[in-house]
Amino acid sequence: MSHIWIMIAKRLGLGVVTLFVVSLIIFLGTELLPGDFAQEILGQAATPETVAALRERLGLNDPMHIRYINWLTDIARGELGVSLANGQSVSDLIGRRLGNTLLLALYAAAIAVPLSLMLGILAALFRNSFFDRFANASALTSISFPEFFVAYILIFFLAGAGGVFPSISNFRTDPSFDEFLYRAFLPALTLTLVVTAHMMRMTRAAIINLLASPYIEMARLKGMSPMRIIVKHALPNALAPIINVIALNLAYLITGVVVVEVVFVYPGLGQLMVDSVAARDMPVVQGVALVFAAAYVLLNLTADVLATLSNPRLVHRR
Amino acid sequence: MTETNKDVLLSMKGLRIEGRADEEWTEIVKGIDLTLHKGEVLGLIGESGAGKSTIGLAAMGFARDGCRITGGEITFDGIDLRAASERERRGLRGKRIAYVAQSAAASFNPAHKLIDQYAEAPVRHHVMSRSEAEHDAVDLYRRMQLPNPEEIGFRYPHQVSGGQLQRAMTAMAMSCRPDLIIFDEPTTALDVTTQIEVLAAIRDIVEQFDTAAIYITHDLAVVAQMADRIKVLLRGEEVEEADTRIMLDAPTQDYTKSLWAVRSFTRPTQPPVEKGVTPVVSVRNVTAAYGVIDVLTNISFDIHARRTVAVVGESGSGKSTTARVITGLLPPRRGEILFNGEALPPDYRRRTREQLRQAQMIYQMADTALNPKLRIRDLIGRPAQMYLGLQGKALEDRIKDLLSLIELEPGEYIDRVPSELSGGQKQRIGIARALAAEPQFIICDEVTSALDQLVAEGILKLLDRLQGEFDLAYMFITHDLATVRAIADEVVVMKEGLVIEAGPKLEVFQPPHDPYTELLLSSVPEMDPDWLTHLLEERDAGRAGADVEPAGH
Numbered sequence: 109m110s111h112i113w114i115m116i117a118k119r120l121g122l123g124v125v126t127l128f129v130v131s132l133i134i135f136l137g138t139e140l141l142p143g144d145f146a147q148e149i150l151g152q153a154a155t156p157e158t159v160a161a162l163r164e165r166l167g168l169n170d171p172m173h174i175r176y177i178n179w180l181t182d183i184a185r186g187e188l189g190v191s192l193a194n195g196q197s198v199s200d201l202i203g204r205r206l207g208n209t210l211l212l213a214l215y216a217a218a219i220a221v222p223l224s225l226m227l228g229i230l231a232a233l234f235r236n237s238f239f240d241r242f243a244n245a246s247a248l249t250s251i252s253f254p255e256f257f258v259a260y261i262l263i264f265f266l267a268g269a270g271g272v273f274p275s276i277s278n279f280r281t282d283p284s285f286d287e288f289l290y291r292a293f294l295p296a297l298t299l300t301l302v303v304t305a306h307m308m309r310m311t312r313a314a315i316i317n318l319l320a321s322p323y324i325e326m327a328r329l330k331g332m333s334p335m336r337i338i339v340k341h342a343l344p345n346a347l348a349p350i351i352n353v354i355a356l357n358l359a360y361l362i363t364g365v366v367v368v369e370v371v372f373v374y375p376g377l378g379q380l381m382v383d384s385v386a387a388r389d390m391p392v393v394q395g396v397a398l399v400f401a402a403a404y405v406l407l408n409l410t411a412d413v414l415a416t417l418s419n420p421r422l423v424h425r426r
Numbered sequence: 427m428t429e430t431n432k433d434v435l436l437s438m439k440g441l442r443i444e445g446r447a448d449e450e451w452t453e454i455v456k457g458i459d460l461t462l463h464k465g466e467v468l469g470l471i472g473e474s475g476a477g478k479s480t481i482g483l484a485a486m487g488f489a490r491d492g493c494r495i496t497g498g499e500i501t502f503d504g505i506d507l508r509a510a511s512e513r514e515r516r517g518l519r520g521k522r523i524a525y526v527a528q529s530a531a532a533s534f535n536p537a538h539k540l541i542d543q544y545a546e547a548p549v550r551h552h553v554m555s556r557s558e559a560e561h562d563a564v565d566l567y568r569r570m571q572l573p574n575p576e577e578i579g580f581r582y583p584h585q586v587s588g589g590q591l592q593r594a595m596t597a598m599a600m601s602c603r604p605d606l607i608i609f610d611e612p613t614t615a616l617d618v619t620t621q622i623e624v625l626a627a628i629r630d631i632v633e634q635f636d637t638a639a640i641y642i643t644h645d646l647a648v649v650a651q652m653a654d655r656i657k658v659l660l661r662g663e664e665v666e667e668a669d670t671r672i673m674l675d676a677p678t679q680d681y682t683k684s685l686w687a688v689r690s691f692t693r694p695t696q697p698p699v700e701k702g703v704t705p706v707v708s709v710r711n712v713t714a715a716y717g718v719i720d721v722l723t724n725i726s727f728d729i730h731a732r733r734t735v736a737v738v739g740e741s742g743s744g745k746s747t748t749a750r751v752i753t754g755l756l757p758p759r760r761g762e763i764l765f766n767g768e769a770l771p772p773d774y775r776r777r778t779r780e781q782l783r784q785a786q787m788i789y790q791m792a793d794t795a796l797n798p799k800l801r802i803r804d805l806i807g808r809p810a811q812m813y814l815g816l817q818g819k820a821l822e823d824r825i826k827d828l829l830s831l832i833e834l835e836p837g838e839y840i841d842r843v844p845s846e847l848s849g850g851q852k853q854r855i856g857i858a859r860a861l862a863a864e865p866q867f868i869i870c871d872e873v874t875s876a877l878d879q880l881v882a883e884g885i886l887k888l889l890d891r892l893q894g895e896f897d898l899a900y901m902f903i904t905h906d907l908a909t910v911r912a913i914a915d916e917v918v919v920m921k922e923g924l925v926i927e928a929g930p931k932l933e934v935f936q937p938p939h940d941p942y943t944e945l946l947l948s949s950v951p952e953m954d955p956d957w958l959t960h961l962l963e964e965r966d967a968g969r970a971g972a973d974v975e976p977a978g979h
Contacts, residue, residue: 320491321532322529322532322533323535323536325527325533326525326527326533326534328488328519329486329488329519329525330520330525330547331515331516331518331520331547331550331551336550341537344537345535345536418537419536420536420537420584421536421582424581424584
């Protein structure tokens with residue numbers, strides 16, 4: 109097992125390097141954004157003198173590499189800086205929103221992952237049947253529409269006249285768990301519809317891909333039932349690609365939900381990012397982008413480790 | 427019902443099976459009758475495409491995807507397998523009829539431990555509880571003479587060697603004590619020395635439990651050891667059937683006789699090379715490694731023009747690695763390769779085009795060695811173009827010459843792609859591609875092991891003829907000693923990266939042998955049905971008296 113720990117340590121190290129490169133790209137990217145925070149915040153009161161004074165005070169006049177290094181040292185200390193707009197700590201701002209985003213992602217994943225695995229397995233079992241085609245077609249339909257469209261359709265049917273669920277999932281104070289499940293149901297359902305197709309189709313394809321293997325024929329010749337052959341004999345060998353697709357979709361649930369958050373007025377990271385870009389509040393934008401990148405790196409690392417653990421040839425050496 | 431009918435376990439009448447190819451159903455089993463009695467072993471033999479495996483699977487009421495049983499009766503112990511529901515058939519499979527596949531490495535599920543796969547059938551078919559099955563497994567593993575029978579079940583398939591896996595699979599097939607086992611080429615993928623152990627273990631256990639078996643193979647000598655009766659098949663039809671001894675002594679059909687005669691091909695041995703002649707290729711004190719582990723240690727041998735040197739040994743003995751060193755794919759750690767007396771750069775990237783042209787290779791799997799997208803014209807034309815600079819008309823003529831040389835009609839084959847050729851024809855294209863460069867030296871890496879015996883014989887004859895016409899030097903890598911007997915002038919026996927013995931064929935094959943050579947030679951199955959029994963007795967006696975009379979030199 110020790111080689112697994114070595115692999116995890118190596119991958120974590122690589123992840124840090126990746127994040128470093130990403131931080132550089134984020135910083136350069138935000139530098140390229142047009143507009144100026146001082147100009148933006150002063151609005152009507154922006155005279156050349158006030159703008160210059162504000163820039164001076166916020167340290168915006170320092171050369172680029174100095175500001176980058178300052179930012180990096182802050183990150184190393186666990187600080188993401190201070191919001192230009194309201195002087196709050198960026199870590200605190202992100203912390204609050206990140207919790208909400210993770211909750212919603214978890215909510216959606218808790219529905220989507222079991223659902224798509226189950227559908228994928230059933231589609232593989234009843235391949236080329238009506239069920240298979242129906243599941244495929246509906247999954248494809250749901251990802252072919254833009255997210256906001258799916259969201260509005262759901263609102264129309266489930267929240268509109270006579271609907272059961274709220275169309276706005278904005279909650280100000282900490283809601284109870286039931287309250288949260290109820291309020292965040294529609295965004296979670298929207299996200300489920302968006303990510304299910306990908307995972308389901310990969311599960312189906314990964315399983316069907318193995319059905320011509322000699323060990324599957326062996327299982328059939330041992331008189332095993334079709335369901336057992338799929339679940340017990342094909343699935344364990346199909347886990348690696350499935351895990352990777354799940355990880356990619358989980359990352360998407362964390363980083364790609366801006367549109368859904370906006371539609372349902374859900375107080376998540378995506379909204380924070382959009383608002384901050386509009387306000388040219390660079391420390392917040394950079395902080396959120398870095399958190400997104402970290403989510404990708406961590407999820408991919410987890411996927412690689414799990415995929416490795418799912419393969420006895422890599423876990424149990426000769 | 428008469429007494430004999432009661433003993434019938436399996437009967438097939440007029441069995442017809444169709445296979446789907448290119449959107450069309452074609453008949454691959456054409457009306458086969460088969461009767462198997464309780465406790466009897468029936469050998470099914472024939473070349474590839476004879477329908478052996480398909481018939482074996484049909485005995486389980488099973489047809490592979492893309493195949494369908496279209497006619498005839500299959501009755502197993504009074505149950506009509508064609509009329510039975512899929513659920514009923516599933517109830518028989520694994521429980522009363524079991525299957526042992528050709529490649530145990532591929533047929534064990536890599537995700538589960540051996541014991542889990544062993545216990546699956548007995549537990550699922552409600553024959554035993556899981557703990558009973560685990561207990562039983564140890565017993566059967568012991569009977570199959572697997573090392574560490576208590577622990578081996580808790581390993582994953584990749585942690586167990588090929589020969590052991592094949593025995594573990596036979597044990598698994600025995601788990602429900604079936605009435606019938608289908609053995610589908612169970613030893614084809616094994617080395618001769620390992621094959622013996624597996625054959626002996628299979629024969630023992632089938633006798634112990636009085637299990638009936640259908641033993642499918644293309645190897646006559648193997649089937650002679652295993653079967654009570656032999657049925658010969660050709661393209662889905664029966665050629666003849668008889669008791670083993672009668673079949674071996676007096677086959678009535680021409681096709682059977684031709685199968686029996688295949689091993690008779692031998693070419694005249696060339697006279698020994700005179701002293702002082704420079705060999706075409708000389709391997710000098712080569713030591714080579716993958717990573718830090720030496721896989722070849724101090725290998726030396728010469729190959730002369732118009733001579734064939736056979737390099738033999740089990741898998742992992744370093745035969746193919748030697749070829750990689752000669753061709754420069756694996757630069758050696760020490761030692762050198764001389765070509766006509768001059769040292770070649772160790773790395774192929776530093777060899778000149780002329781040096782590369784002189785040494786060509788023919789591979790075992792013509793299927794994977796030929797680019798499936800290219801036409802024969804390009805497959806053969808490219809080396810001629812690259813090494814000899816032929817263009818246009820000259821190139822076209824050369825390709826046609828080469829096709830005639832390998833006995834394929836140029837007009838018919840020049841524009842085909844590999845998938846439109848048979849296995850033997852593909853191998854011929856591989857030979858033509860090697861010849862196109864006009865080399866002095868060709869490495870043949872197990873070129874006949876994937877082919878049926880009749881086809882293989884044709885390839886060997888062709889190679890022999892070409893050697894005479896172009897003064898070629900061959901290095902022939904093989905684990906098949908019958909091939910060595912047929913075509914080699916000199917033999918190099920390798921084991922674990924060392925040359926155990928080397929010299930003219932007659933010397934190496936003449937006693938006294940080195941103990942390892944002796945083991946290799948004695949392990950090659952012979953057509954005598956008592957061969958295995960005698961060999962095992964001899965080896966037992968040898969083991970008992972090993973201290974008294976050391977084998978070999």
